[in-house]
Amino acid sequence: MPSPQQSRNVIVTGAARGIGKGIALRLAEDGHNVVVNDINANSSALDGVAAAIRDMGRQSIAVAADVTSENEVKKLVHQSVDELGCLDVMVANAGIAHVESLLNVSLEDWDRVMDVNLRGVFLCYREAARQMIDQGNGGKIIGAASIVAYRPFALLGPYSASKWAVRGLTQAAAMEWAKHGITVNAYCPGIVGTDMWELIDEKLAAEEGWQKGEALKTYSGSIALGRVSVPEDVASYVSYLASSDSDYMTGQSVMIDGGIQFS
Template identity: 55%
Template sequence: MTVAHVTGAARGIGKSIALRLARDGHNIAVSDLPSMEKELEETRKQIESSGVRAISLYGDISQPQSVKKLVENTASGLGSLDIMVANAGIAQTKALLDVTPEEYDKVHAVNGRGVFLCYTEAARWMIKQGTGGKIIGACSIAGHKGFPLLGVYCSSKFGVRALTQSAAQEWAPHGITVNAYCPGIVDTQMWVEVDRDLGAINKVGKGESMKAMAQGIALGRVSTGDDVAGLVSWLAGPDSTYMTGQSLLIDGGMLFV
């Protein structure tokens, strides 16, 4: 049975992805920060109710040794690492002229370096296994288009697109595909916080910023974690074997590129 690792799986999109991959029949390692222990353990229990094996791991994806241990403990705990979903990420809503270098570095440490570390450590392990694998990263519509007040976040997600393309080319000879998923507006805690911060800047009420952005969605609604998880399920499965280096929009029709 194949083994998938999903980072940032305590809640939101990561949790939806982990639960979907469990329903697909993969054994699952879920990881998140130690501060998210209660939520992550709940995710693990729900995965096990699907009849597959699951382990919960804790670490900081911005730190090399932490990611190395996450990968090693996945393989030792479940027998292999066949699918890596580098999902964990953070958002920032702030005018560029107000962003400090420290704030810039914090966003890129998680969204940029964190994805890089998950990609490379997973690839090293998959190459050692010799059986190929699938590496899947969290990008965004913000990796295809820059948005005001989200400039640093956008720059980190553009980096994920470039990394995905480069990694796909380097690791194809090892039978490893590398792709990313690009959600739009998702009904998660992260977007609640983005709405709050945009509202404070633009002096509008709760929910108004998200409502205004959602008016541009062709399908007429914001997405759920399950919408995104469906795409990741396909990327993790056999039908996507001939796709690599792509960052796929799953936004209900916001961008057309």
């Protein structure tokens, strides 16, 4: 029988709903203490996630912070360490999508996607690494990429570019921080049954003149396992990345997509 996982102190960004919520709850089930983060607009939902984790007997606080702000990310890390004593795992999960033809994407929308999906991941990676290096005990940094980090989708240009960049950032960070005992990996969800994919479906349908649900059905029809994923599918892989079982794995961005077949 495998030994129980060592309890660790974790930050999960974008944890008020969807994949982030699933990851936070799974890591708490694994026995970890979890600081859950999201923006202020989601604070009520975020408090509920933290309360659910405490009900499992783990430590948890909800910290509202904007991951695109350097100062707020620093405060997030410092507050987490003040509360839990150290930082062992950072899950930079927060992200947004924008669905539109590249010809019609405004510079404001482009910058917003890049700010959250790339700048936000970079800031979380960097501040977590600085804290882990100061502690001197290594650590695990985990980021949110996407299937579009390998196979971009039409009408998801900014999102695809941002996630492709996360994949490169993850590899570079892994190379730089390996000497400190820090591993850096990313997860690449395929089509997930979350609010984000509901929005993508709605906007793709509008762009293509389809009925609502048709875009999602078209894409999900190519999944070998016959269904879209749920947050728990992604959370199971993040559980592995946060555990000692992944100690010899770094610089990887792995797809959890149910075996999507592309023509």
